[in-house]
Every structure is written in C-alpha cells, then in structure tokens.
Amino acid sequence: MWKSDLPKPPIGSFEKCAKCMAQFTVTKYTLAANPPPGWLCHPCAKAGGSDPFKKVGPRKRKAPAGDGSGRRVVVYFEERKFPSLVSLCIDLIGACIDDVEALGDIGNVNMDEIAKTISKSRLLTAQNAPLFYDVQNARLSLYDVTKLEPPALIALSNLNPNLTELRLDYCGRTTDEVLAHWETALPNLKRLELLGPFLVKAPAWQSFFRAHPSLEGFLITQSPRFDLDCMCALVESCKNLQELRLVEIGLMQDSFLEPLHNLAGTLSSLSLASPGSTMNIDPLSEDALIKLIAAVGPGLTHLDLSYNADIGDQFLFKGLKPHTRKLKSLRLEHCLELTNAGVAEFFDAWVTTAQKAGVEPNPPLERINLSRNHGLGSDALIALLEHSGPGLTHLNINEWKAASQDSLQTIAERAPNLHTLDIGFCREADDSVIKALLDSCQTLSEVKVWGCQRLTVACPRKRGVNIIGVEAGQLVQS
Amino acid sequence: MVEEHAEGNAAPATSENDWVRLISNDGYTFLIRRKVAMNSGTLKNMLNEESNFAEAATNTCMISERGIIVEKLCEYLSYKALYQNSPQKETPEFQERLQPEIALDLLMAADYYEDPTES
Numbered sequence: 345m346w347k348s349d350l351p352k353p354p355i356g357s358f359e360k361c362a363k364c365m366a367q368f369t370v371t372k373y374t375l376a377a378n379p380p381p382g383w384l385c386h387p388c389a390k391a392g393g394s395d396p397f398k399k400v401g402p403r404k405r406k407a408p409a410g411d412g413s414g415r416r417v418v419v420y421f422e423e424r425k426f427p428s429l430v431s432l433c434i435d436l437i438g439a440c441i442d443d444v445e446a447l448g449d450i451g452n453v454n455m456d457e458i459a460k461t462i463s464k465s466r467l468l469t470a471q472n473a474p475l476f477y478d479v480q481n482a483r484l485s486l487y488d489v490t491k492l493e494p495p496a497l498i499a500l501s502n503l504n505p506n507l508t509e510l511r512l513d514y515c516g517r518t519t520d521e522v523l524a525h526w527e528t529a530l531p532n533l534k535r536l537e538l539l540g541p542f543l544v545k546a547p548a549w550q551s552f553f554r555a556h557p558s559l560e561g562f563l564i565t566q567s568p569r570f571d572l573d574c575m576c577a578l579v580e581s582c583k584n585l586q587e588l589r590l591v592e593i594g595l596m597q598d599s600f601l602e603p604l605h606n607l608a609g610t611l612s613s614l615s616l617a618s619p620g621s622t623m624n625i626d627p628l629s630e631d632a633l634i635k636l637i638a639a640v641g642p643g644l645t646h647l648d649l650s651y652n653a654d655i656g657d658q659f660l661f662k663g664l665k666p667h668t669r670k671l672k673s674l675r676l677e678h679c680l681e682l683t684n685a686g687v688a689e690f691f692d693a694w695v696t697t698a699q700k701a702g703v704e705p706n707p708p709l710e711r712i713n714l715s716r717n718h719g720l721g722s723d724a725l726i727a728l729l730e731h732s733g734p735g736l737t738h739l740n741i742n743e744w745k746a747a748s749q750d751s752l753q754t755i756a757e758r759a760p761n762l763h764t765l766d767i768g769f770c771r772e773a774d775d776s777v778i779k780a781l782l783d784s785c786q787t788l789s790e791v792k793v794w795g796c797q798r799l800t801v802a803c804p805r806k807r808g809v810n811i812i813g814v815e816a817g818q819l820v821q822s
Numbered sequence: 823m824v825e826e827h828a829e830g831n832a833a834p835a836t837s838e839n840d841w842v843r844l845i846s847n848d849g850y851t852f853l854i855r856r857k858v859a860m861n862s863g864t865l866k867n868m869l870n871e872e873s874n875f876a877e878a879a880t881n882t883c884m885i886s887e888r889g890i891i892v893e894k895l896c897e898y899l900s901y902k903a904l905y906q907n908s909p910q911k912e913t914p915e916f917q918e919r920l921q922p923e924i925a926l927d928l929l930m931a932a933d934y935y936e937d938p939t940e941s
Binding site for chain 2: 428447
C-alpha cells in the first residue's frame, strides 16, 4: 500500500517534507513522496497532482467469473486432432448402417476383426453396433461396449435372439433392467462372458440364473455385488455348468466355495483369481481351496487361482497332486507362498503318487502360467519340464529371477512343442537361450523377454517368431 | 494422386521429396512422396533406413490390400500431409471422398497402416 518500504510514521508526529523541506504534522492523509524516500506535506502532495483525500476504500472484489447468472462458465478447450482414417471409416459405417447393401459384400471381411478394430478406439456406439447384429447370430463378441447404454444393450438382445454365446467387454452400463430383459430375450444363451458388470445387483443375477437353467458357461470379471446367494442360485439353477470364472469378486469368501462342490463331475474350467477387495483382503483360505479341489478336481481341465495369497505348497500336495486327473491348463500367478522346492517336489512326484494310489496319472500340462512367483527357480523349472515338457504349448515363467541359465536352456530341449513362452525378468536368459529355442521349437511363434538384460543386439531372430521386448535393441534405435 | 506403372529403379538416396512405391496385392503400383508415406506409422517403420527391411532397401512396399483400398489409403495420406497443419476451417472433409462399399475393407487397412501411436 505504501510507496516506500519504511513504515509510515505515527499520526501526529513531525516529519520533514521531502520536497519543500518544511516541517509538517503527519496525518491520516499524508502521502509518500514519489519517487521515494520521504513524505510530502499537504500542499506539496496537492501540487504533485494526487488527491490526499482520495478514499482508499476496501478493494473491490474481482468480478466473479461467469455471465452473471451465478454459474461458473466452463471454458472448453477442444484439442484439434486430425481425423484418423479409422475414425472416418467408422463414422461412415455408422452413417450408412441402415443401408447394409451400401457397405457391399460383408461376407468376405472378418467381422470379428472389425469388431476388434472399432473397439480398439472405443468407437462402438449404439448407432454402429447393429453392424454386428443378425437374427441368425449364435455367437457375439464385442470388445468394448462402454458406450452402449442400457437401451442399446436391450436392443442387442432383441436383435440377436438366437445367441448361444455372448461376450461383452467393458459392459459397465449393464444394469438390472438389462439383465432382466435378457432373461426372456435370449432364451438359448449357454455361455455368458462379461467384463465389468458392476452395476448388476444380487437379485438380478439370481433371477437371471433361474431363467437360464441350461447355462454352461458363466464368466464374469469384476463384480462387487455378486454374493453368496448368487453363488447358491447359480449352482442350484444351472446344473450343467462347465465353465465358471469369478475373477475379482469383491465379496468372495470361503463360504462361496461350498456350493461349488455340487458341480463335481460337470465343472471343467474354474477360475477364482484375484478374490476380494481392499475391504476383504485375500479371503480364500488354502484349506477351503484344497477341499474344493478334492471335490471338483477330478473333472477339471483348466484351473486358475492366481493372486490367492494363501495358496502354498500344501495346496499342491493335498489339492492338485492327489485329486486332478485331466488338468491341462494351470495358472497360479503371484502365489508367493509357493516355494522352489515345493513346486519341484510337486512336479517330480505327481505321476508316482497317482501310480501308487492306483489311479490314472494326470497327463502333461499344455498351458502353465506360474509367473510373478519370484521365489521359484531352476529346480522348479527343471521338474516342471520333466513332467510336462513334451505337452507344453504355452509357458509363462515371468519373474522367475533365480532360474539359472542352464535350466532356461533346457526349455528348448524338453518342450519342443511350445507356441508361446514368456521368460521376462528371468535374469539369466541370454542369446544362447533364445538360439536354442529357435533351433529346436519349430512351432514357436512368440517369446517375451522384457527385462532380460543379458540379451544383446545380436539376439538371434527367425522368420515367423516374434521376440518381444529385447531392450538392447531399443537402445540402439533411439 | 499419382498412379502409374513406373519402371525406373528407385533411387538409393532418400530425401523428403523422393518417391516410394506401394504395390497392391492385385498388382497396381502407386508412387507417393516419401514425406506423404511417412504419415503412416507402419510405412514409416517399413521404410526406416536403419532397419534391414527389404522395403527400405528398395523403397517399395508390398501392401496386401486391393488396389482400390491402397489408392484410397494413398489419397488419405496425401490429404493428411497437405492439411494436417492448416486450420480446421480450411480443411475440406475427407468423409465425402469415402465410398461406403469399401468402408469395411478400408477400416481394416487403416487400422494396420495408420497406427497413430507410431507416427
């Protein structure tokens, strides 16, 4: 407020005028000299052109942003993006969706690929979705239905009344109303796969199950509302359930597993990965899972219990080893209680245990995903290859950081039928491991090697085999 | 848009203004400026001089799409090269140059060749 840095002398004190040098009494109206320093007497201040009596009122408030109506005006910035050819094509398809003839012969293009492309840029809308609809459709997979609102999801069922398999990803807008409509509109539904149906409440699930007793596959990921009653209703209504996926189910508890025992004999594919939520951490106990496998294990071909923190070696010994008969695919991602020695012992003794018990041993596995178990290493890998090697088509041992170069080298020798392999973050993997793989695995099409720092730019390559994540190569490129 | 069945051999030296050749799977040949082709992330990678791809060595890309699709792709790339830095008001709509008959095929080709994250 003051022009000078010095504080104004107290009112009533004497001060010398900075201009005329005359002594004067400081008042409330005394002004600072301009340029500073000093203070001006009343006549000099007036002569200088400034009005000492000018009111220094309270500072006016800044006018509030807006048009005076009280609401804030939001300023929109539109980042101008050059229209991509993909979006232009999709717009065009949307515009002439009612005139299917105009789109030419649809038969020769792969509609599933189109569905993936449109979903990739999240451009599937109620307007262009009918491109994929047909009264005769028995299967429908849409990969991103974020923009389909409940009426559009209802329309979907009305326009595809003969669906037996339905898969919808990112179906967050599916509500009770939609599911209730599907009860009658999709009478033949046998397999339902949903990613993110978090709005559907428990009563809607139950009534849906009762309406679809012939359901054979029920696969959902992410639901905070699916509860024990839903599980009971599912098991009671759908006696032929073969495929069950309940991944990231917030309310999951040990008690959920008991009804599942009734599915022994029919259930062939089971996934209970990542159960619980932040309020309900690691809810499934190893004991309950062992009991479950004891009941349904003999019929299982696929089992996924990833991210169940309580699973340890006991589960392998008391659950899998004695009870599985025809398992082909096993996923135990991020089960950190598993030990190197335990996993090695499990694979070593799997066959002999069955033979001792006089039962058919489990055949070699085709798909194994034991990734993100950083405690596992060479012993486990060698035993695994010894047991399942020739049958293996897909192997993921990402983050087995202790696996030695020798053990990684044996993959090529023991598992010649591999299609895909992930040895990311296996620190000992080097060029010779890759070379051995390329030499002996003729069906190999993909190897992931993120975080394998010992691979060099000279990492061997081969036509038809994608080697993904060679970091040494990237450094050279940039 | 230049469409010709050119014969001259491709120049080994690369510059913004030299030509690259796109060949459709039914045998049509299209010549476009290198800087136009660079608007496609996939073509850019194919023609990257640091790579060892045959495409880069010969400045020729085989495109497994029909001629009509490759033609429209070239047309779009030229359109993009011409207008991507000009104000929106002066940019004509490309939509009206698209025929619905090829929309689905073009969509698949665009998805592969456009690859906006790369460009």
